[in-house]
């Protein structure tokens with residue numbers, strides 16, 4: 001099959017959100033800073049004087065690790081982080097909840113669209129493609145929906161779906177992808193899914209029978225063989 005044939009049947013372009021359409025790396029930096037600020041205070045009240053750099057370093061490693069293991073519920077992260085510095089210190093439940101909420105609010109505030117996001121979505125819309133957004137739950141009910149609603153490009157989508165809240169399963173299950181195609185009224189084979197995570201986005205969409213495009217934002221150490229790898233969203237204009 002030639003390159004042109006591969007894309008000629010596409011009627012709908014579906015996207016992931018974080019690190020695909022919005023620069024979540026900035027969100028992550030803001031969220032980590034906020035959590036570390038609060039935790040440093042809590043640790044110091046309990047007699048543990050920890051330097052913020054070490055806290056930030058440990059949180060950053062933990063974030064990568066938990067993402068690779070699909071463990072997105074931040075409530076489970078904070079006790080693991082605290083244990084590294086104060087093994088016997090118990091984190092109160094209300095503080096856990098507060099940390100998770102503060103994390104996501106700081107994240108939402110700092111994670112802005114990439115410079116080419118709106119322009120590319122508008123281009124695809126003008127070309128007649130249906131646009132969909134399929135994003136996993138943040139595991140804090142309603143938070144991902146809120147983070148979608150505040151995006152300036154939200155109105156361009158024909159469908160937005162939060163996997164794990166609007167559907168039973170999250171990526172890489174094919175379920176959210178199949179539900180999205182059905183709601184858009186297209187066959188999975190007429191969809192291309194664009195995402196940044198090889199193990200969640202490429203694996204899941206391929207299992208659902210969609211074409212897959214990986215936007216390379218960083219190396220996840222996982223080889224998933226998408227149909228195409230792009231370095232930026234604007235390169236979509238060369239094929240669609």
Ligand SMILES: [Mg+2]
Pocket residue numbers: 016017018019020195196197
């Ligand atoms: Mg992503």
